[in-house]
Amino acid sequence: MQFHPKSCRNEREVESKLIVQYLLPKLGYSPDNWYQEVIYGNIRLDFLTVASKKIKNLSSCVVIEAKHPQENLDHHVRRLGHYLMKTKSFYGVLTNGKEFRIYQREKDKLKFIFYCQGENIANNISKINSLIGKESLSQKFSTSQPLSIPKLSQTSIKESKKLPMKVIAVYHNKGGVGKTTTVVNLAAAFSKKGKRVLVIDLDSQANTTFATGLVKFEDEEFDNIKDCNILHVLQSEDFYSIEEVAIKSQFSNPEIHVIPSHIDLMECENKFNLIDYTRLILIDKLDKVKDKYDIVLIDTPPSLNLYARIALIATDYLIIPSDLKPFANQGLTNVKEFVKQVNGFRRQIRREPIEVLGILACKISTNARFVSATLRKRLEVIPKRYEISMMETVIYDRDDLAKCAEKMQIVGDIEIPDPVSILDFKPASKSAQEFEILADEVLEKIGDK
Numbered sequence: 001m002q003f004h005p006k007s008c009r010n011e012r013e014v015e016s017k018l019i020v021q022y023l024l025p026k027l028g029y030s031p032d033n034w035y036q037e038v039i040y041g042n043i044r045l046d047f048l049t050v051a052s053k054k055i056k057n058l059s060s061c062v063v064i065e066a067k068h069p070q071e072n073l074d075h076h077v078r079r080l081g082h083y084l085m086k087t088k089s090f091y092g093v094l095t096n097g098k099e100f101r102i103y104q105r106e107k108d109k110l111k112f113i114f115y116c117q118g119e120n121i122a123n124n125i126s127k128i129n130s131l132i133g134k135e136s137l138s139q140k141f142s143t144s145q146p147l148s149i150p151k152l153s154q155t156s157i158k159e160s161k162k163l164p165m166k167v168i169a170v171y172h173n174k175g176g177v178g179k180t181t182t183v184v185n186l187a188a189a190f191s192k193k194g195k196r197v198l199v200i201d202l203d204s205q206a207n208t209t210f211a212t213g214l215v216k217f218e219d220e221e222f223d224n225i226k227d228c229n230i231l232h233v234l235q236s237e238d239f240y241s242i243e244e245v246a247i248k249s250q251f252s253n254p255e256i257h258v259i260p261s262h263i264d265l266m267e268c269e270n271k272f273n274l275i276d277y278t279r280l281i282l283i284d285k286l287d288k289v290k291d292k293y294d295i296v297l298i299d300t301p302p303s304l305n306l307y308a309r310i311a312l313i314a315t316d317y318l319i320i321p322s323d324l325k326p327f328a329n330q331g332l333t334n335v336k337e338f339v340k341q342v343n344g345f346r347r348q349i350r351r352e353p354i355e356v357l358g359i360l361a362c363k364i365s366t367n368a369r370f371v372s373a374t375l376r377k378r379l380e381v382i383p384k385r386y387e388i389s390m391m392e393t394v395i396y397d398r399d400d401l402a403k404c405a406e407k408m409q410i411v412g413d414i415e416i417p418d419p420v421s422i423l424d425f426k427p428a429s430k431s432a433q434e435f436e437i438l439a440d441e442v443l444e445k446i447g448d449k
């Protein structure tokens with residue numbers, strides 16, 4: 001049986017014609033040595049091969065991910081790395097039929113160990129066999145001590161020295177692009193990785209305050225946030241410390257802390273404009289809790305207003321969510337200009353410039369044709385046109401994400417909001433995985449990995 005890339009027109013055909021009919025038999029895997037659509041914890045693998053059932057862990061397994069022939073494999077490397085880490089297997093294959101790549105995991109890093117074009121797979125089959133064939137892997141892992149490497153990597157993570165608290169603002173002046181969704185779910189993903197997380201809502205719409213379940217009252221008469229929120233933090237130099245104002249939120253497990261916002265922020269903006277020093281209060285107050293939190297995430301309003309400025313002055317890093325549609329793209333010019341202005345101010349107060357982590361593609365259609373044609377082009381064009389890099393993770397438009405934020409609970413005869421993070425709502429969902437992968441990407445970029 002031969003294989004030719006032209007016979008694969010979509011992902012299904014890459015799976016059936018390349019992997020099932022050609023590759024697995026050539027590598028010595030019979031049907032009871034491989035599994036398709038494997039659920040492992042909260043991840044879903046396209047294929048998992050088992051070199052030897054006698055080896056009790058998954059170290060001798062190969063994770064194989066098949067993509068549409070139009071897909072750029074570079075965009076899937078991080079996800080493959082995440083799968084190898086989770087399963088503790090050492091080898092992963094990434095292919096779209098046109099390209100064939102093999103990666104090896106070394107502790108928590110991926111090493112690229114083999115590449116060939118689809119049409120050359122047959123010529124290279126003995127090399128591929130020596131790397132990930134059933135015989136060679138079962139020999140390799142039966143003679144070594146397979147458990148030692150993952151154990152080492154875990155201890156090295158735990159024993160790594162404590163890093164200083166990092167502040168990350170999530171900002172775009174265009175509304176509805178996924179800022180709040182990113183903040184709350186990324187906070188949950190960090191918290192599940194053992195980080196101590198504080199979220200600050202700096203938007204008078206208070207959507208983050210709502211999305212983290214702090215608005216439990218039905219009637220404004222019972223509003224317990226009005227008298228203690230971010231506005232108080234910003235207005236008082238001596239009182240309303242972060243510790244005093246932060247509320248524990250159970251929207252994710254482990255819990256996170258949230259400094260809530262309130263509609264009152266809107267009317268106070270003009271008053272604030274006159275008092276420059278209020279911009280620095282947040283920096284000072286955050287400094288006082290630097291040993292209490294590992295990561296602070298700030299949600300911002302969709303504008304170029306004072307609160308957005310306060311967020312950008314206080315932050316170390318910036319993530320710019322965008323649906324990559326024309327208005328959001330045009331808005332990037334404003335974002336760049338705004339960042340430049342804020343950096344000017346930061347220079348005066350001897351603060352390093354903001355480190356932009358990149359544009360995060362959010363609310364992206366999952367339509368296969370859109371993903372393989374339009375999205376691919378946008379991911380290439382936008383960084384060139386606006387000179388801001390794209391983050392590797394893509395957050396797709398998925399119903400689960402909207403649903404978890406709208407969850408309600410019946411208490412007696414009233415319905416109260418009971419939002420939860422996507423990682424708590426549906427941990428095995430694709431959305432939950434996207435946020436886990438985003439958390440990994442961010443941690444790597446801020447030097448926490």
Ligand SMILES: Nc1ncnc2c1ncn2[C@@H]1O[C@H](COP(=O)(O)OP(=O)(O)OP(=O)(O)O)[C@@H](O)[C@H]1O
Nearest residue numbers: 175176177178179180181302363396397398401402
């Ligand atoms: N990836 C997604 N999939 C499905 N729905 C999403 C996704 N991201 C955001 N949404 C929904 O889109 C709406 C806007 O998202 P969100 O509130 O996160 O945007 P925003 O940028 O914070 O908006 P604003 O500028 O008004 O603060 C919300 O109803 C949210 O549930």
Ligand SMILES: [Mg+2]
Nearest residue numbers: 179180203207
């Ligand atoms: Mg928002």
